[in-house]
Amino acid sequence: MDECIPVMNTGLRGVDVASSKICNVLGKEGKLIYRGFLIEDLARHATFEEVCFLLLYERLPKKQELADFQESLKQKRRVPENIFSFLKTLPPDMSPMDVLQMATPLLIQTDKTIGQPGIENTLYSAENLIAGIAIITAAWDRIRNKKEVISPDNTLSHAANFLYMLTGDIPDDETSHFFDTSLVLHAEHSFNASTFTARQVASTRAHIYAAISAAIGSLSGSLHGGANVKVMKMLMEIGSAEKIDAYINNVLNSGGLIMGLGHAVYQTDDPRAIILAPMSKRMGQIAQQPLWYELSRELEQKGKAAFKAKKQREIYSNVDFYSASLFYAMGIVTDLFSPVFAVSRVSGWAAHVIEEQFAMAAPKPSLYRPGAAYVGDYCGPDECVFTDMDDR
Amino acid sequence: MDECIPVMNTGLRGVDVASSKICNVLGKEGKLIYRGFLIEDLARHATFEEVCFLLLYERLPKKQELADFQESLKQKRRVPENIFSFLKTLPPDMSPMDVLQMATPLLIQTDKTIGQPGIENTLYSAENLIAGIAIITAAWDRIRNKKEVISPDNTLSHAANFLYMLTGDIPDDETSHFFDTSLVLHAEHSFNASTFTARQVASTRAHIYAAISAAIGSLSGSLHGGANVKVMKMLMEIGSAEKIDAYINNVLNSGGLIMGLGHAVYQTDDPRAIILAPMSKRMGQIAQQPLWYELSRELEQKGKAAFKAKKQREIYSNVDFYSASLFYAMGIVTDLFSPVFAVSRVSGWAAHVIEEQFAMAAPKPSLYRPGAAYVGDYCGPDECVFTDMDDR
Numbered sequence: 036m037d038e039c040i041p042v043m044n045t046g047l048r049g050v051d052v053a054s055s056k057i058c059n060v061l062g063k064e065g066k067l068i069y070r071g072f073l074i075e076d077l078a079r080h081a082t083f084e085e086v087c088f089l090l091l092y093e094r095l096p097k098k099q100e101l102a103d104f105q106e107s108l109k110q111k112r113r114v115p116e117n118i119f120s121f122l123k124t125l126p127p128d129m130s131p132m133d134v135l136q137m138a139t140p141l142l143i144q145t146d147k148t149i150g151q152p153g154i155e156n157t158l159y160s161a162e163n164l165i166a167g168i169a170i171i172t173a174a175w176d177r178i179r180n181k182k183e184v185i186s187p188d189n190t191l192s193h194a195a196n197f198l199y200m201l202t203g204d205i206p207d208d209e210t211s212h213f214f215d216t217s218l219v220l221h222a223e224h225s226f227n228a229s230t231f232t233a234r235q236v237a238s239t240r241a242h243i244y245a246a247i248s249a250a251i252g253s254l255s256g257s258l259h260g261g262a263n264v265k266v267m268k269m270l271m272e273i274g275s276a277e278k279i280d281a282y283i284n285n286v287l288n289s290g291g292l293i294m295g296l297g298h299a300v301y302q303t304d305d306p307r308a309i310i311l312a313p314m315s316k317r318m319g320q321i322a323q324q325p326l327w328y329e330l331s332r333e334l335e336q337k338g339k340a341a342f343k344a345k346k347q348r349e350i351y352s353n354v355d356f357y358s359a360s361l362f363y364a365m366g367i368v369t370d371l372f373s374p375v376f377a378v379s380r381v382s383g384w385a386a387h388v389i390e391e392q393f394a395m396a397a398p399k400p401s402l403y404r405p406g407a408a409y410v411g412d413y414c415g416p417d418e419c420v421f422t423d424m425d426d427r
Numbered sequence: 428m429d430e431c432i433p434v435m436n437t438g439l440r441g442v443d444v445a446s447s448k449i450c451n452v453l454g455k456e457g458k459l460i461y462r463g464f465l466i467e468d469l470a471r472h473a474t475f476e477e478v479c480f481l482l483l484y485e486r487l488p489k490k491q492e493l494a495d496f497q498e499s500l501k502q503k504r505r506v507p508e509n510i511f512s513f514l515k516t517l518p519p520d521m522s523p524m525d526v527l528q529m530a531t532p533l534l535i536q537t538d539k540t541i542g543q544p545g546i547e548n549t550l551y552s553a554e555n556l557i558a559g560i561a562i563i564t565a566a567w568d569r570i571r572n573k574k575e576v577i578s579p580d581n582t583l584s585h586a587a588n589f590l591y592m593l594t595g596d597i598p599d600d601e602t603s604h605f606f607d608t609s610l611v612l613h614a615e616h617s618f619n620a621s622t623f624t625a626r627q628v629a630s631t632r633a634h635i636y637a638a639i640s641a642a643i644g645s646l647s648g649s650l651h652g653g654a655n656v657k658v659m660k661m662l663m664e665i666g667s668a669e670k671i672d673a674y675i676n677n678v679l680n681s682g683g684l685i686m687g688l689g690h691a692v693y694q695t696d697d698p699r700a701i702i703l704a705p706m707s708k709r710m711g712q713i714a715q716q717p718l719w720y721e722l723s724r725e726l727e728q729k730g731k732a733a734f735k736a737k738k739q740r741e742i743y744s745n746v747d748f749y750s751a752s753l754f755y756a757m758g759i760v761t762d763l764f765s766p767v768f769a770v771s772r773v774s775g776w777a778a779h780v781i782e783e784q785f786a787m788a789a790p791k792p793s794l795y796r797p798g799a800a801y802v803g804d805y806c807g808p809d810e811c812v813f814t815d816m817d818d819r
Contacts, residue, residue, distance in 0.1 A: 044445050046630065047797035053436050059801035071805030076813040094805075097819045117516040124509040126536060133532045136637060140529040140644075144518060226799045228631050232624060232641060238438065239620050239648025245528060249624060249641030252532075256631025258794050299796065402650050404691065405439035407618045409451035413463030413486075421468035427489045 048299075052403070053234070056394070057090065057386050058225040065303040069223050070094070078310045083193050083218040083379070084108060090223055090386040091161055104162075105192075111166035112187040112196070115144045119174055119184050127179040131374045132255035134175045135168065139248035142167040149242060154393045160243045161385035168247075168381050169193065172374040173200035194218055197378060202366060209321060210365060213314045217358060220307040221376055223383030229253040229260070230380075230387050237388040238402040250384045251377050260373035266295040266359035267369050270330050279334050283341045293338045295331075295356030304351045311357035318364040327360035440691075444795070445626070448786070449482065449778050450617040457695040461615050462486070470702045475585050475610040475771070476500060482615060482778040483553055496554075497584075503558035504579040504588070507536045511566055511576050519571040523766045524647035526567045527560065531640035534559040541634060546785045552635045553777035560639075560773050561585065564766040565592035586610055589770060594758060601713065602757060605706045609750060612699040613768055615775030621645040621652070622772075622779050629780040630794040642776045643769050652765035655747035655754070658687040659761050662722050662752065671726055675733045685730045687723075687748030696743045703749035710756040719752035 059068040067074040070089050077086055081095075088096040088104050096104060118141050125134065143149050146163050148156035174184045177200075185200045194215035198206040206214070224230070233250035237243065254260035273282050286293055298305055312332070319328040335352050342350045362372055413419050451460040459466040462481050469478055473487075480488040480496050488496060510533050514526065535541050538555050540548035566576045569592075577592045586607035590598040598606070616622070625642035629635065646652035665674050678685055690697055704724070711720040727744050734742045754764055805811050 046793040046795045047444060048793075050442075050797050051800045052439060052797040053799050054802045055799040056801070056803040056805075059803060066810075068801075068803075068810060071803055071811035072813060073810050080813050095814070095819060098816050101816070117513070121509070121513045121516070124513070125533075129535065133535060133637070136640060137529055137532040140525045141517075143521065143525055225801075226797050228627065228794045228796050231795060231797055232627055235620065235624055235627065236641065236645045236648070239645050239651040241644050241646075241648035241651075244525070245644030245647050248528060249628065249644040252633050252637030252641040253628045253631050254633075255637050256628070256633035256794070259631040259633075401438040401440075402620045402648070403438045403623060404620050405442050405444040405618050405623055407445050407447040408443045409448070409460075409617075410446045411448040411451060411460075411463055413448075418458075418460060418465050419463035421464055421472050422487070424490050424493070427487060 052226070052231075053391075055225070055387070055390060056093070057383070057390060058223045060225050060300050062298075062300040062302050065301055065306050067224070067306050074220065074306050075310065078216050078219050081219060083215050083222070083382075086219050086222050087165055087382040090382050091158060091389065107162055108166050108193060109187075109189045111145070111163045112170060112189070113145060114167050114170045114174070115141065117141075117144075118171065119178070122171075122175055122178045125178075127181075129179070130255070131172065131175055131179075131370055132251060132260070132377075135171060135374055135377060136248050136251040136255065138171045138175075139164070139168065139251060140244045142171075143242075143244050146244075149244075154389060157243055157389055157392065161382075161389065164243065164247050164385060165193075165381050169197045169378045170200060172371065172378055173197055176201055176368075176371060177203075198365070201371075207321075210318070213318055213361065214365060216310065216314065217361065217375075218379040220310060220354065221358075221379035223380070223386065227259070228256070230384055233384040234387050234391045235403045237391040240392065240402075243385060243388045246388045247381060247384050250380075254373055254377055254380070260376055262294065262353075263355035263359040263362070263372045263376075264369050266331075266355050267327075267363055267372070269294045270327050270334075270360065273330055273334070275326075276330060276333055279330070279337055283334070283338055286338075287341060287345055293334065293350070295359065296335065296338055296342075296350045296352055298351065298353040301351060301353065302349075305353040305356075307354040307358075308352040308356055311354065311361055312352075315357040315361040315364065318361050322364040322366070324364055327363055328357075331357060331360050444618070444623075445783075447617070447779070447782060448485070449782060450615045450775070452617050452692050454690075454692040454694050457693055457698050459616070459698050466612065466698050467702065470608050470611050470699075473611060475607050475614070475774075478611045478614050479557055479774040482774050483550060483781065499554055500558050500585060501579070501581045503537070503555045504562060504581070505537060506559050506562045506566070507533065509533075509536075510563065511570070514563075514567055514570045517570075519573075521571075522647070523564065523567055523571075523762055524643060524652070524769075527563060527766055527769060528640050528643040528647065530563045530567075531556070531560065531643060532636045534563075535634075535636050538636075541636075546781060549635055549781055549784065553774075553781065556635065556639050556777060557585075557773050561589045561770045562592060564763065564770055565589055568593055568760075568763060569595075590757070593763075599713075602710070605710055605753065606757060608702065608706065609753065609767075610771040612702060612746065613750075613771035615772070615778065619651070620648070622776055625776040626779050626783045627795045629783040632784065632794075635777060635780045638780045639773060639776050642772075646765060646769055646772070652768055654687065654745075655751040655764045655768075656761045658723075658747050658751035659719075659755055659764070661686045662719050662726075665722055665726070667718075668722060668725055671722070671729055675726070675730055678730075679733060679737055685726065685742070687751065688727065688730055688734075688742040688744055690743065690745040693743060693745065694741075697745040697748075699746040699750075700744040700748050703746065703753055704744075707749045707753040707756065710753050714756040714758070716756055719755055720749075723749060723752050 195211040232253035587603040624645035628638040
């Protein structure tokens, strides 16, 4: 396959490795589509549970189907007690992402379908993961802060229950709605690194818990899930509006980037950023800390103008730019930003695992097994001669 | 990159995604090379620890370097007590691969280098993983069988200590040597699925524990790590020499495969199989169960002849074909075959993580982020219209 040599060392950028019916990202138009539906419509009209159903079952649920699905997720909020007991023995400074990656395979304990073939069993496991990962994320934050783990409240939605189990307070409707919408916005984004990891692990016919745990590991990397954390750190570093010009100048002169402005795929504003911005503004008002939204907005406007003027480059806000200030205003600490991403994205990962294992276009089960160009030059063109220890 | 369309839905088979100095597999010649050295030379002359050094440090160690490396690995045999306590709370039927994937990030607890940049810190972590994964594998098998966890014996090599911690008995020299050689043979094999997973997770700049845990998840899939388990099940199903002809006929008539004969890369005998066969034979004698080797040998000879005669196809034994009977004669139960593979392969995975993070040919850090062809056809060429719940 000589015509494919440009693949090498490009991180597979621009290379279509599979066909997929889950998600379409139209970078030029700034469109994000889950299973045929524009993200704007889903964010406006659908709850996270409804989007989970859409991603997993390939269509919008009817009223009773959604009610059943919500109930099914609630029943899966029972996370094994031994997980909580064990989390209490871990060092409190252990990264929430490491805890989440570790704890994900433990959710198998409440899954009687494991080892049984069939898409319906994997769908059951997917629901178990969507419910369980939210609970472990909230519980670990309580445990590391020496607080009691809160029991789930089954009168609450997935989003509201997460905030309740995290903070101990039932969130007001607006906060709950904003968090729900954030989960909708982060649920899916085609073959990004963590999704590709999930599919790759699933392609070996490992079960969905193994695949999702691996995806969490992938998301924990600073080049992937850590982007909105970097945005928040940048906002804190800037600290006040009068320092924005100097910050932008410094970035321009050092050839650096403004975190959260620019995206590998979108060549216009990320549609999710457009939805997140007003939520960040309003959440700042509710939380009585308008500063972070205001800094973000001014940084965006001035940054865009400066890059256009001095570098003749258009830059656009991405999903991380306003989710940082939004999550922060909700009282979510920065090292939970990536876990919260996982709380949402587990739905997309699960859809991809199911597609990989049950609906791939490939004629028979096949795993991802690329090649590599061997460039070892240890002993020239020949193999090395093994020398005795004393002769080295 | 239109010329790369054939990549799609082929599992990246034959596509070089990166350059690498770690391993070369020459399928036609039946050569396997680690860092310039033929596997035959390494199997004959080097211990597993020596091969780990070679993989991690890119050259054979001098005498004192090897002594220091062995000592360093021994010092890392201290696995946190809370892991063992927790394993005792898990259901005994939990898969050892799930336990291993889950427990791997927990080894972070004894790693003070986590979060610090620099190749030397990742090398420290790699040693911690090589030591720790062996111990968790042995400990889980003890715990699930309601036996006491054995403390490591630092007079023993990595291979002998593993068998000691697994069985409670110090192995004889020959058994210990065979197991050590098996670890050498399984240590590395270029970009197979689990190694690609490790590199992919590492490419996001996740730490090595996240990457190795993910790789274990990948290896747990039945298309990847489960092959020698299937060989052993096949041998048990055949059960006696007089049933071999009927078994082969049945396979030929049903268009099936003989497990362990045939490999995606080698077009001749897998060089590892050639080394494993006599070890399996001798181990069968030591264990006084010569049957499994004898069945394997006869199945190989008759199977090769039958495929040539009736299908005009050459088939060759692969690494799984004789490792099954070898491990079984050592008293390793079949569901530990894949964990034992991980005990060895962690060395190769670690070398690949280090290469991905510190020595990639790419000009700057970059993660694997392929594309996918969207083939969703939910609402024809247009986006779907979001309908109210009551109208669905």
